[in-house]
Amino acid sequence: MNPIRWALPLSAALVLATGCSKAPESSAAPTVMAEARAVSVTQVVLRPMAGTLTASGLLVPREEAAVGSELSGFRVAQVLVEEGASVEQGQTLAKLDPGLLQARIAQAVAALAQSRAQAKQAQGEAARVAGLDGTGILSDEQIHSRRAQAQGANAAVQVAEAQLNDLRAQERRLLIRAPVAGTVLERMVRPGDVALPSQPMFRIARDGLIELDAEVPEAALAKIAVGQRAQVELASGAKFDGTARLLSPRVDAQTKLGRVRVRLPLDPALRAGGYASVVFSREASPVPAVPEKAIQFEASGPLVIVIDEQRRAQRMPVQTAGRADGFVAIEQGPPVGTSVALGGGAFLLDGDLVDPVEARPTASHAQARN
Structure with a gap:
């Protein structure tokens, strides 16, 4: 067989095979570029922001002062203030019925007068035996008895005075007074109620x-x-x-x-x-911050889309702080200088290829960079 006749078809086949093998390589680059999505990006910057919480x-x-009665068993005769009233320290808020106590005071006054009369008589008898000790006119036992009676009568007067003073003090407590100046927050008493030390009548906000x-x-x-x-x-x-x-x-x-x-x-x-x-x-104070458009919210919390050096997207959770002038402070998240996607990054998934487009800085953003 003539070698020229079979060499020509073989050369043509090799040329065709070579052309077919190079075609996929030339089309691979456009396919990869077609997968990259153009996304506006910005950077985490240091920005002076006032911290807020x-x-x-x-x-x-x-x-708050709770006002009640120190006495028990007395009925409320009058209530002199309402809720919301401004009161002064010592001002009378309510009055208790004095009838029962006045009768006891009258008895104590009479008992004191009787004790004083008895004491006066005993003192006179004791004075008459003064200087009679050892004279035999009266026995020593009689002399000592009169002196003891005089001392006992004086003690009885002191007891009667103490009882009367106690009743007088209770009489003063019949007036329920404000312990501090302020505003009456609550009134919990009505005329006719029986006063009990365990139940407050008024609540006052001091001053x-x-x-x-x-x-x-x-x-x-x-x-x-x-x-x-x-x-x-x-x-x-x-x-x-x-x-x-x-x-x-x-x-x-x-x-x-x-x-x-x-x-x-x-x-x-x-x-x-x-x-x-x-x-x-x-x-x-200067803190890491990103524009509000860079923050996304999911059920797990806020996050940003970080664009790495290989132009790949990565979702990163962040902890935000205050907001001011369209920026959000980042307490925990990517460091300053990291590229993050803006609003268009909401459709990116981890690992997606990105064609980053630097966002045009606003006046406040440019100021933060400077």
């Missing part, structure tokens, strides 16, 4: 001061200091400036919440028992 609680009196008793998570309690500024908002929307007055020395073992007392100004809109929220603020 939000909590809530109930409005309570700064100091009318109301403050917020806020519940704060254990981890956040260490970030609050006495004197720190706070803004309290009532359910009505009214806002008041306050300061942290007292930090609880203990944390509830079950709820893991501590308490912070927030001092508030004197205002009639502040009512004990009302609900309020509070925002504690601190001075601005």
